[in-house]
Amino acid sequence: MWRGLIDKYLKYLPVKNINNIVSLYEGNTPLIKANWLSKRYNIELYLKFEGANPTGSFKDRGMTYAVTKAVENKSKAIICASTGNTSASAAAFGARAGLKTIVILPEAKIAKGKLSQAMIYGAEIIPIKDNFDRALEIVRKLTEKYSLTLVNSLNPFRIEGQKTAAFEVADQLGKKKLDILALPVGNAGNITAYWKGFKEYNETEMIDYLPKMYGFQADGSAAMVQNKVIKKPETIATAIRIGKPVNRDKAKIAVNESKGLFHSISDQKIKEMHKILASKEGVFVEPASTTPIAGIINLIENGYNLKHKKIVAVLTGNGLKDQEFVLNNYDLPVGVKGNLKHIENLINLMD
Amino acid sequence: MWRGLIDKYLKYLPVKNINNIVSLYEGNTPLIKANWLSKRYNIELYLKFEGANPTGSFKDRGMTYAVTKAVENKSKAIICASTGNTSASAAAFGARAGLKTIVILPEAKIAKGKLSQAMIYGAEIIPIKDNFDRALEIVRKLTEKYSLTLVNSLNPFRIEGQKTAAFEVADQLGKKKLDILALPVGNAGNITAYWKGFKEYNETEMIDYLPKMYGFQADGSAAMVQNKVIKKPETIATAIRIGKPVNRDKAKIAVNESKGLFHSISDQKIKEMHKILASKEGVFVEPASTTPIAGIINLIENGYNLKHKKIVAVLTGNGLKDQEFVLNNYDLPVGVKGNLKHIENLINLMD
Numbered sequence: 001m002w003r004g005l006i007d008k009y010l011k012y013l014p015v016k017n018i019n020n021i022v023s024l025y026e027g028n029t030p031l032i033k034a035n036w037l038s039k040r041y042n043i044e045l046y047l048k049f050e051g052a053n054p055t056g057s058f059k060d061r062g063m064t065y066a067v068t069k070a071v072e073n074k075s076k077a078i079i080c081a082s083t084g085n086t087s088a089s090a091a092a093f094g095a096r097a098g099l100k101t102i103v104i105l106p107e108a109k110i111a112k113g114k115l116s117q118a119m120i121y122g123a124e125i126i127p128i129k130d131n132f133d134r135a136l137e138i139v140r141k142l143t144e145k146y147s148l149t150l151v152n153s154l155n156p157f158r159i160e161g162q163k164t165a166a167f168e169v170a171d172q173l174g175k176k177k178l179d180i181l182a183l184p185v186g187n188a189g190n191i192t193a194y195w196k197g198f199k200e201y202n203e204t205e206m207i208d209y210l211p212k213m214y215g216f217q218a219d220g221s222a223a224m225v226q227n228k229v230i231k232k233p234e235t236i237a238t239a240i241r242i243g244k245p246v247n248r249d250k251a252k253i254a255v256n257e258s259k260g261l262f263h264s265i266s267d268q269k270i271k272e273m274h275k276i277l278a279s280k281e282g283v284f285v286e287p288a289s290t291t292p293i294a295g296i297i298n299l300i301e302n303g304y305n306l307k308h309k310k311i312v313a314v315l316t317g318n319g320l321k322d323q324e325f326v327l328n329n330y331d332l333p334v335g336v337k338g339n340l341k342h343i344e345n346l347i348n349l350m351d
Numbered sequence: 352m353w354r355g356l357i358d359k360y361l362k363y364l365p366v367k368n369i370n371n372i373v374s375l376y377e378g379n380t381p382l383i384k385a386n387w388l389s390k391r392y393n394i395e396l397y398l399k400f401e402g403a404n405p406t407g408s409f410k411d412r413g414m415t416y417a418v419t420k421a422v423e424n425k426s427k428a429i430i431c432a433s434t435g436n437t438s439a440s441a442a443a444f445g446a447r448a449g450l451k452t453i454v455i456l457p458e459a460k461i462a463k464g465k466l467s468q469a470m471i472y473g474a475e476i477i478p479i480k481d482n483f484d485r486a487l488e489i490v491r492k493l494t495e496k497y498s499l500t501l502v503n504s505l506n507p508f509r510i511e512g513q514k515t516a517a518f519e520v521a522d523q524l525g526k527k528k529l530d531i532l533a534l535p536v537g538n539a540g541n542i543t544a545y546w547k548g549f550k551e552y553n554e555t556e557m558i559d560y561l562p563k564m565y566g567f568q569a570d571g572s573a574a575m576v577q578n579k580v581i582k583k584p585e586t587i588a589t590a591i592r593i594g595k596p597v598n599r600d601k602a603k604i605a606v607n608e609s610k611g612l613f614h615s616i617s618d619q620k621i622k623e624m625h626k627i628l629a630s631k632e633g634v635f636v637e638p639a640s641t642t643p644i645a646g647i648i649n650l651i652e653n654g655y656n657l658k659h660k661k662i663v664a665v666l667t668g669n670g671l672k673d674q675e676f677v678l679n680n681y682d683l684p685v686g687v688k689g690n691l692k693h694i695e696n697l698i699n700l701m702d
Contacts, residue, residue: 001523002381024633025381025400030353032376032405035447049376052403054383054634056671096386096633102698107686113464116677119684120670122630126697130689138691142698172352279473282375282447283405319471320407320671326467333470335458338481340489346477347453347493 002028005064005164012167012200013065013160015072022067022097026053026060027164031172031312036280037293041300044310045293047283048169051318055117057239058165058190058316059089065161066151067093075149076100079142081135082152083186083239084114085317090151091121102148104128104135109238111286113321131233133244153189154246162190166197169312170207176310178211182292183314185215185224185262186240188251190316195254211312213260215251216295218288222264224251236267236325239288239317269294271329284319353379356415356515363518363551364416364511366423373418373448377404377411378515382523382663387631388644392651395661396644398634399520402669406468408590409516409541409667410440416512417502418444426500427451430493432486433503434537434590435465436668441502442472453499455479455486460589462637462673482584484595504540505597513541517548520663521558527661529562533643534665536566536575536613537591539602541667546605562663564611566602567646569639573615575602587618587676590639590668620645622680625670635670 004023006013015021029052034045050058067090070078077100080090087103094101103118107127118125128135136152143150153159169178181198185191191213201207217225221233221241230243245251255262270287273294278284292313300306319326336342355374357364366372380403385396401409418441421429428451431441438454445452454469458478469476479486487503494501504510520529532549536542542564552558568576572584572592581594596602606613621638624645629635643664651657670677687693 001525002379004381025383028353028379028381030355030376030379030405049405052405054381054400054403056669092629092633092635094633095630104694112678113671113674115683116674117635117671119681120626120629120635120677121633122626124698125684126694127684127686128689128694129686134689138689138694141691142695145695174352275471275473278443278471279446282443282445282472284443284468284471318407318669318671320464320468320669320674323464323467323671323674326471327463330470332466333476333478335478335480338479338485338489340492343455343477343479343489344493344496347475 005061005161006068009164009167015068020068020071022071022093023064024054024060024092024096026064027168029053029168031169032283034281041297042307044308046312048165048312048314049283050314050316051285055088055092056318056321057085057089058162058314059085061164062153062158062161063089063093063151066155066157067097069157070099070149071097077102077148078151079139079148080151081132081139083132083241084110084321085239086152087123088114088117091118091123094123095121100124104139106131106135109241111238111322112324132242136246152246153187159189159193159196162193163197163200165314166194167201170201177209178312179309180214180311181211182214182216182296182311184240184288184291184316185217185251186242186245186288188224188245188247191215191254192247192250195258210258213254213258214292214295215255215260215262216291217262217264218270218291219264219266224248224262225264237270237288237291239286240291263295263299265291265294265298269298278319283315285315286317286319286322287325289315289317356412356512357419360515360518366419371419371422373422373444374415375405375411375443375447377415378519380404380519382520383634385632392648393658395659397663399516399663399665400634401665401667402636406439406443407669407672408436408440409513409665410436412515413504413509413512414440414444414502417506417508418448418450420508421450421500422448428453428499429502430490430499431502432483432490434483434592435461436590437503438474439465439468442469442474445474446472451475455490457482457486460592462589463675464672483593487597503597504538510540510544510547513544514548514551516665517545518552521552528560529663530660531565531662532562533565533567533647533662535591535639535642535667536568536602537593537596537639539575539596539598542566542605543598543601546609561609564605564609565643565646566606566613567642568613568615569621569642570615570617575599575613576615588621588639588642590637591642614646614650616642616645616649620649629670634666636666637668637670637673638676640666640668
């Protein structure tokens with residue numbers, strides 16, 4: 001029976017007492033073959049669907065370990081800054097552990113679904129009229145002054161927990177050797193975690209290869225691509241709307257060591273891929289999660305030869321978290337009377 | 352590597368050609384121990400978290416098989432009536448299979464998240480100014496007249512696919528013998544499917560017990576409890592707002608054979624349990640999914656002795672599907688300036 005990531009990968013995620021593990025049975029997410037895209041672009045593309053996690057994003061992987069360690073250290077409260085997914089995850093694991101959870105969010109640009117999560121899980125929520133980078137600055141100062149456990153990815157246990165995604169991808173691929181791991185880059189913690197995971201799995205002889213790490217950003221918040229702080233990050237992909245990635249140095253190392261790259265794409269390409277992924281593959285993700293796929297295809301269209309490459313794209317968050325993106329960008333169908341004849345005429349039944 | 356339910360349970364879900372399987376790697380959802388509730392009510396309660404499925408509900412279990420069979424039968428289009436979850440699932444699997452998908456929905460009472468799913472997956476959507484029961488009537492008439500595959504739970508392959516949830520629960524419990532399987536009842540397909548699954552697993556000697564089936568409804572749409580058609584079903588639990596359950600006869604048999612029961616609870620109890628489940632267990636579900644737990648506790652409070660019973664509550668749908676329920680029922684936190692001093696004063700740091 002699946003009991004979550006610490007139970008599964010205890011060797012890589014040591015704890016003092018297994019009775020203190022705080023888990024929502026996170027992880028164990030599917031690796032879905034992208035049939036339509038693979039055929040169309042002549043690649044072997046798999047989708048790591050992290051939206052299947054308990055709070056609908058990959059953040060749960062790091063949160064189980066960070067909150068377990070907070071309990072081990074007898075912490076009474078946890079705190080984080082967030083563009084949404086971290087706060088949802090912190091609030092859920094905080095609730096599970098019986099800890100007070102405080103989250104500081106940029107008020108204007110957080111997806112409603114993520115806000116509703118933090119609310120119902122019972123976190124204390126402070127929305128600020130400023131951006132993520134400022135929220136993180138405030139959280140850091142508060143943790144210096146008060147006895148609060150920081151659960152942003154500055155907390156090293158977060159990265160430790162998140163590295164399990166690399167283990168799962170490798171386990172799921174079995175004998176297949178992954179060429180490229182492609183993922184969205186916001187605060188740059190996840191690319192750092194995947195690289196750490198692949199290296200540890202390689203060192204412990206679970207795999208005999210290392211994939212290249214490809215990190216993708218939105219043009220309007222491409223701090224890694226442009227190698228500078230973006231003062232006013234802007235993108236529809238709110239989950240990666242971050243101008244000053246905390247883990248930028250480690251992420252650079254991951255890309256350099258693995259001979260990977262950073263690349264950015266437009267909001268328009270994000271929107272297009274969002275629709276393609278849902279309507280051709282049947283997979284609904286939040287906008288940020290489309291960046292690795294839109295990015296890979298953009299590279300191919302720019303002349304990169306990725307033919308037959310085995311590529312895993314990490315789909316970091318569930319589409320349901322940002323359903324307004326759909327409701328605001330597409331026309332709602334118009335209601336009609338429940339009349340058979342009328343509906344027969346409406347539907348294109350002869351297609 | 353997990354490749355979905357048909358691949359896993361092929362013996363119980365036969366197909367003509369495994370290359371035709373249409374899967375989003377559904378199933379394999381966690382069974383989470385409800386620590387807080389178990390302790391408080393002196394029961395052994397587990398939560399089958401079906402929100403982890405690819406479209407966020409248990410419907411994906413039946414849809415993989417129904418759509419695979421539609422492909423086997425060379426169908427070009429699928430159609431369903433839905434309170435939301437079925438349409439999301441049909442649209443996703445239809446997209447994955449490259450089939451046209453038509454969904455007919457009650458306009459007023461469908462959760463926005465579910466509508467956004469059907470939209471982005473590319474279904475043709477007809478919202479009607481009427482209720483679910485009328486939508487289903489229209490769909491049945493259309494399938495009699497045109498070459499469309501019905502994928503409501505009248506389609507027997509839906510129930511076949513859904514029975515895998517019973518297999519998973521039994522596998523996850525291992526040597527523990529389940530006493531009670533508790534679940535929400537709307538159209539009554541799922542309770543029928545679970546009972547079929549447990550019986551098949553028992554007949555094939557995978558388990559040597561059979562649990563009691565407890566079906567829970569909302570007071571305002573308690574067609575099974577009251578044993579009559581409810582003409583104007585009303586409840587905040589939109590997923591089970593059904594007055595004329597299609598599978599009512601089979602559901603009665605499931606409850607009678609297993610020595611189970613039907614029971615209903617108020618919308619107020621649904622709302623209370625929705626909050627408890629999120630803030631004490633860290634699990635966020637759509638309102639209908641709280642009925643089995645609110646129902647079990649209501650039974651205990653009414654004098655039923657369920658002490659130490661092993662109970663699995665099926666949480667049919669992800670909370671993100673009905674995030675308006677949170678946003679409309681709780682006060683949104685108020686935005687403040689990103690000022691450290693001000694925020695220090697706001698947060699209850701001394702608690």
